[in-house]
Amino acid sequence: MKQVVVVKLVPDAGSRAALAETLSTCNTEANRIAGVAFAHRGAVTGRVEREYALRGRVYAEAKGTGIGSQLAQLAVKKVRDAYTVVEAQVRSGMLRGARAAKALGKPVVFRSGAAQPFDDRCLSWNLDARTVSVRTVVGRVRGIGFACSKRDLAMLRAHRKGESDLFERGGELYLAATVEVPVAEEREPVDFIGVDRGIVNLATTSDGVNFQGQDLERYRRRMARARAELQAKATKAAKKKLAQRSRRESRHAAHVNHKIAKEIVSAAERTGRGIALEDLEGIRERVRLTRSQRGRISHWPFYQLAQHIGYKARRAGVPVIAVDARHTSQMCPLCHHTERANRRSRDEFCCRGCGLAGPADVIAAVNVRRRGRMAWAVCQGSGRPA
Known part of the structure; x- marks a missing residue:
């Protein structure tokens, strides 16, 4: 590699x-x-x-x-x-x-x-x-x-x-x-860690671990204010400063993504599990986002996080599988009842079918883990690579 x-x-x-x-x-x-x-x-x-x-x-x-x-x-x-x-x-x-x-x-x-x-x-x-x-x-x-x-x-x-x-x-x-x-030889996983990627929390695992919440949000707001001030000046010095700040923000994003990927892969390697990720290709075209959400997505390299997880996992021999991302935050992992009202707010999930409640990002990660298990079983049964 x-x-x-x-x-x-x-x-x-x-x-x-x-x-x-x-x-x-x-x-x-x-x-x-x-x-x-x-x-x-x-x-x-x-x-x-x-x-x-x-x-x-x-x-x-x-x-x-x-x-x-x-x-x-x-x-x-x-x-x-x-x-x-x-x-x-x-x-x-x-x-x-x-x-x-x-x-x-x-x-x-x-x-x-x-x-x-x-x-x-x-x-x-x-x-x-x-x-x-x-x-x-x-x-x-x-x-x-x-x-x-x-x-x-x-x-x-x-x-x-x-x-x-x-x-x-x-x-x-x-x-x-x-x-x-x-590259290490890929081993047979005993289970999977589901990873839900989001806007506020960059990644949440099915183990209930959140990566980057309020601290990241404050950093993003500070960077956005600084960009707006420099863009308003529109001077040569301001443009130079804006380019420097952009590179600084990119380095910070890569550093954070590296740390998150390292922790997720280390947890999977330590426990003998694989990693299941949502397939977010084309997500900007599939979902309707507010203006602030579009700005957040555009200024954070979510794809880079998946790439970091992928190459670190290959070096460790940890299998990684991408699964369908649809309705992972709206489906109950217990009774499988799916509707938009199950997600009462950005942070809260409460199933209207069986009453199961919990953090919405964790529920989504659990659903990703379940789909990862199923996808792996299908791939192994058909002889196709995952």
């Missing part, structure tokens, strides 16, 4: 200038290549030609900029991969209508500090000395230090494999290294 380990580079002034110039030159050349690719796309299909054909048009000039033959080829590959992503997003429906037309109607653009891939021929690691050697526009620069945690260093030492991406963020230079982590 592929993952990414990000380390911060700590170069001296000369090395920093060489790396920054190399990154800027690579991205400038990538923009030129993207324009050439766009100009020669298919007249009927509108698709960009394959990497080999594109390389024949742009390679000589790219190599002549000083980045060398290998970085020139990696720049071509980066451009073709970017177009592949855009085309895939349009085909899958992630980009539709005006957004799809806009994405397909102009060349892709890379900022000056965007990530540039380096393979082992143009970037090598010395993990004992915590340094890297990088091919730049001024030649090979050696002994560039990097900083990372002991855990990340151990991960690099044991599993680093493939390309590393150099990129700039906030005036600092970073390397994102690819690591190939072995």
Whole structure:
């Protein structure tokens, strides 16, 4: 299973200038290549030609900029991969209508500090000395230090494999290294933990554990007020501050999602259970939300939480199964009576059939657990993978 380990580079002034110039030159050349690719796309299909054909048009000039033959080829590959992503997003429906037309109607653009891939021929690691050697526009620069945690260093030492991406963020230079982590064999679960994802409580398990309630809500309101104030100013400094705050909020969201996923997977691994999640794909189109709820959903990466749970579970050998999310918060897990009135408020559930009452999020998680058990039994009985 592929993952990414990000380390911060700590170069001296000369090395920093060489790396920054190399990154800027690579991205400038990538923009030129993207324009050439766009100009020669298919007249009927509108698709960009394959990497080999594109390389024949742009390679000589790219190599002549000083980045060398290998970085020139990696720049071509980066451009073709970017177009592949855009085309895939349009085909899958992630980009539709005006957004799809806009994405397909102009060349892709890379900022000056965007990530540039380096393979082992143009970037090598010395993990004992915590340094890297990088091919730049001024030649090979050696002994560039990097900083990372002991855990990340151990991960690099044991599993680093493939390309590393150099990129700039906030005036600092970073390397994102690819690591190939072995996946544990998936075991047979003795039961499942149902996980209900929501707006106020990010995740609630069938064990009755809530993750992030009032503290998260206060954080969201504070961030929303700060965004509104900066957007109202509309100055250059305010826009810069807004971008910084957006990155800060994204980092906070990823950190919280990592913690929640780690606790859920650890509980499942410790007790020999699997994890059942609601399938929330297309939830924005299926449900009617208030304006405040739409804002909350848009500013929190719920999909990211499922991704974190998924990859952590694969590493631990914990099976994960997605189940139908419909009516999980309206159905009684005891008598299975289902109606909207069962959920008396956002927090309270009371079955109008048998009188069972409890926290609405926990009831939903219990229903998710039950559906996970049934789905697993069906998949195992039919021989299909869960």
